[in-house]
Amino acid sequence: MKHFPAAIVASLMLTLGGCASLMAPPVNPGEPEPQVIARLGTPTGIYQDNNDKLLEYSRGPFGQYTYMARIGPDGKLISYEQVLTLQKFATIKVNQFNKADVLRTIGKPNDTIYYSRTKLDGWNYGYKENGVWNSQMTVYFDDAGIVRKLENGPDPRYDHDRSGFRR
Template identity: 60%
Template sequence: MKLTTRFLSTVFLAIGCGCTTLFPAAVNIGDSEQDLIAKRGQPAHRYKDGGDQLLEYPLGPWGQKTYMARVGPDGKLISFEQVLTNQKFASIKVGESTKEDVLRTVGAPVETSYLSLTDLEVWSYPYKESGVWNSVMHVHFDKAGIVRKMLNGPDLRFDPDRRFPFGGL
């Protein structure tokens, strides 16, 4: 009986610890940057946007969510939003936006590649298109770092018809 109680205690402790990572503490507008970091940890990246700081928090093993925290010059949280969305991607202007603009809008890419025939660098962002479909947005940059095109399509990691969905043989 003691062994069963000890086993169950260990299982419940493990579940309890896991919940803190699965469900991080809520952040509130007006929180200090120190409060934000205490609740969410150190950001993956920081970007300057005028007088504000943007703190990037990518989430999940599939990389489909990235939260961007905007902290004002006074060190207080102005906004905290999920940025891998149709609306945010639509705000990136082809022929105008730069790599820095894209980083401040949707954060760092999950993957980068280079297309030698078109001489374009591609940044790829897995996301839930319209909050439903497993998709990837590909942002193409020329040598000057200007967005030249954007293409989205299905995230093949989730395609049940692919024989080797994760690149293995």
Template identity: 55%
Template sequence: MKGFPGWMFAGVALLLSGCAAMRVYSAPPQPGESETQVIERLGEPTHRYGEGNNHLLEYMTGPWGQATFMARIGSDGRLVSYEQVLDTAHFAKIVPDKFTKDDVLRTIGAPSDTSYFPRMQREVWSYPYREANTWDSVMHVYFDDGGIVRSLQNGPDRRRTPGLGMPGSGL
């Protein structure tokens, strides 16, 4: 088009491609829907986990998103439940000295970040979430070298809480 800069076309194309990748749904999947219908609605899951005769489809909301959704698919291939799992109720299900890494993955999904503290000999998985749907928090799950949960620790999400800054940043 005459008088319409080429960069505007490129910008509009980029914007539209971003919108295509971002899915907006009017309603979450409902129990009884087939696994195929769930995947058509939500896209490919970020992870899949076996659980007896059932399996779980995990939908994380980004590398540091505050929600992870689990779609539980029954042995008949139909949706049993669909729920957000990064909350106090699901963290409370994690039993120190009993739960393994696999148990944690099936309960609250993959972590947003992992780290290792050599002096403690603990691997830590971190999960940002909205505590009581109010506070920006992070739950840390500590594992021993055998992959057993030894403790959980909750604290403020320093990336999202004004005035706290990042440790060691001087902020």
């Protein structure tokens, strides 16, 4: 049986603990908004959704995780969820949602690009598909800001074959 130095074991435990805190909600329904912000820090975005307020928290490498804390009209936390998931992307309604709807649903994109030939604005969201694959969902808007399509594929930021160097 091998023995590992205490420093290596401690380092592994800190690393694994950091991963767990990234995935687990550190807040509980019913907590007041100031307490939620004290625990989670300054939101990366704030959106109004009818009488509720949404606090966006983009997390992780390349922003692959975005959490939304929903604060009710009473100022207390209703829910806290990871929104960069296939299930949440599926709630975006083509030909109905606009940019504000998308922001309230999945938050800010990692980056945007305008395709002048098709006259579509693409918002890219890098995420961990099924918790495993480095994927990218692109939401396309027309010039009026209406969602026209969604497209899922591998995240090019992780595609080392596209580095520009040929052998």
